[in-house]
Amino acid sequence: MTAGSRPARVAVDIGGTFTDVAVEHGADLHTVKVLTTPRAPEEGVMNGIAAAMEAAGLSPADVGIIIHGTTLATNALIERKGAVTALVVTEGFRDSVEMAYENRFEQYDIYMERPAPLVPRHLRLPVRERLNNRGETLIELDEDSVRALVPTLQKYGVQALAIGLLHAYANPAHEIRVEQILKEALPDLWITRASEVCPEIREYERQSTACANAYVQPVMARYLTNLDKALRTTGYDCPLFLMMSGGGITTLETAIANPIRLVESGPAGGAILASHIAAECGLDEVVSFDMGGTTAKICLIDQGKPQSSRTFEVARVYRFMKGSGLPLRIPVIEMVEIGAGGGSIAAVDSLKRITVGPKSAGSEPGPACYDLGGTEPTVTDADVALGRIDPAGFAGGRVKMDPRKAETALARAVGAPLDLTPTLAAFGVSEIVDENMANAARVHAVERGKSLDSRAMVAFGGAAPLHAARLAEKVGVRRVVVPTGAGVGSAIGFLRAPIAYEVVRSRYMKLSAFDADEANTILAEMHDEAEAVVRRGAGDQPTAEVRTAFMRYVGQGHEITVDLPLRLLKAGDADEIRHAFDAAYTALYGRTIPNMDVEILSWTLTLGTAVDAPALATDTPPLPAPEPSGRRRLFDAATSDFVDVPVYRREALRPGAVIAGPAIVAEEQTTTVVTAAFDAHVNALGYLVLDRRPN
Template structure:
């Protein structure tokens, strides 16, 4: 059977990138702005641009492979669904108790990242399993029914259920889900026994909550993307890159979107490992900077580092324990909110801060000329000469340098009392040091210098 062309799509917070591998191995690429309100539009536009360059029709594509940072960006920027969590009675505060230790021993003012579910939406249910999966307290179905009015009143979009020891016996979680689904059939429900059926209560709950947090967003997106591709003649298989570097179907991804949290970056790490083998470099650090985040991965022995647990959005000097733990097989990366669209601002102490908030693709950085007013890393790089105007976004966008300079003057230069050029360099140095610090922390954790 003749080899067919393959289409790869990567959606970031700012740009959507397309790579079309032809049957003879030649590569055709395209780049479009991500369309946040309807990300599938950017994919379809980029796919048709690549196909037009190659002179191919959608029906000639053998497979579409998709990586995305939509789930990651939603977690980092806190743009997910409103979530409620059903927990075993007496375990309402597990999300805040976390590991019961401090990731920084000597800072008395340490702040932990707030949980994705506020306390008033962590709803205790009377039930109890032991570690052998034996019911110590039967499920009180009336207590499950009793939380339904709260879920409705609070406008909850997605529900997580994380009962104690459900990995050993999921009967109580399954029954609670049935009761809730019967009353609220449109509600998205994630079970810890399905998402992360392993010991360690805290990590199981954070993983399930993260799944619930991004599930409505990813379900809508995947449904719309598949529909748009089919309508335009793409009848081939559609697969997504998982956090572990493997592939899964759209149906699996919609049910377990937390497996896509490092989807796009995992593909980059796999490529870095492949290049390491070609160049015979056993150890290297891969770097992937997008529009919203920057990712680093240690390649050791020609293979990317892997783990069973990783942390999203480390908030305290990139220290282990300061992020949101996700318990899934993953290519281990360190990720921070520092991308081209990351917003720069000056705090009350006259310090330059960059990210994690991002200008995204709409309106985007000020230099895009699409109405964006906030000064970003891309604006700073353009002003500092790191980005050539004629090569900006592959030549698809004519940058509005005056708009970038105006936003720099207002947001950074004037508060610091310096000129715009110096302010742009300050932003560049700040984000560079943030990324370098994250890379150093990642290498040291793996015992590498």
């Protein structure tokens, strides 16, 4: 490393098919895609880092920070491959986690199945105690009833324990004492307190979140510890940070204590990248489109900020059906995720319809064209058959493709049942996956009172630039931005994320009886907790704070998020907070309800390192495109036939270069298809911008 230069920064994102690595050193960015190694994910991470560091010409001593996002926690929940877990509950509430919401999320399916709880009934263990909703003791904790649980925990080989006592969000004393007693008897037991991981009202969600955290904690702790050890052994002495689902990064210790916050960490990095690009390009309304090997993720971004939430469902039994999964109350960037990636498997159902996903070929065996043993056709096989992918240059040449295997798989599984040629079978697969994504985007936008046709699209991920133009045609988007390094977009997004942590507290308060002193006490405690986490990684870096409250009209069942002033509150602030609530409520529902009191149920505080706003891209005079590097036969959806199109290398395109569609822009980790409906140009930042031609 040159004397006086800043240390390099490394980001790694593990996906279901590929592991993406980005190395940033000064103004230089080097990216690599390698196949994920499911049986030992750290091997794929180390392989990817080694390849990227070699490309950058750097050594481990040159690296100042490594940021990592992983799907391991999500996969453990979906595949039910976590630890043997028990749940300690208040006597009389053993079945709350199984009763759930006591509703039917699918009313017309007489065979409807609920997701099974992570903890079976024989390991849901009651203890005698009781608090009221203000945290006052009604029945003292019976410590003998806690000690009596030890033989049961030993008998069933319990590795992890969640403690979810009634109203512990208001007073965690009983949960803390249960933890102390069981830790003394079983020092190797992993213990999660619901009052720590989810100190909010609503018993079912709180217990579900605590159980999920406990369930994945031994798996995640083992993986993260092994990865940290492998990095140290290889010479990386820099800190290892983890990307969280809410869009911030945190320390290894915090990630091991709260691994449930790593769910959706990869997609969160992608949303951070899209927000950064939107600000750079002066785009106020954006839809981010992240399509990788296993899934596609769509997120709405307004004024440079992605939509966020504190509720999330994982491992849904029914595809896209709200209520059919395990609820988690964690900070999360809100997006819709569907099983539509390059590895999504295509088939023909009993009604002679082409279906795509959610099952994926993953990295083992992978799509048929990988020639690694896969025989089922995938979206990637369709893209190869349609001329969108150069088989010789896929993933920088690290994955060799056999187009004949793709055509054979498509002909057998899709073409033969529908009497279609392999080409038309591939086109059918492509159209179905694009329509699936378009429909998911439409529904996601409508549910939030948003529209898509006024937005620009930011496309990234290995497969997104292949499908972005066609998806934009379907949903009415007129501009598509494909950033530099789009194939590893989520990893690059990690490099743009702040070190941050969010704290939440449930504390009931009506605005008509607003207590500024109590509110300030709550917020001060939350600030201290968040600062203790953030300072571990941020040191003395400046921080920024965001405060919100979850509020509703008295008697309503659900809350909306309202911003709070960033200062000490005073009694007169009740009116200001009420005005903010009215504005947020009107934005969602188009009206307010007169003469109704408003109540605060929960408070949130997010503290993070300050992130400078990116500079706006300047206009660049148009330049003629360079000579194409070659030509390729590309299937054109408008004519249902192949057309001969030019192929341009992304690295050969200078800012200002203009390309008329149809065309192909190839780079090491992905390929951008410019359809006949679009023209493209390269902006001052080197981003490829596709603009819809006037009708």
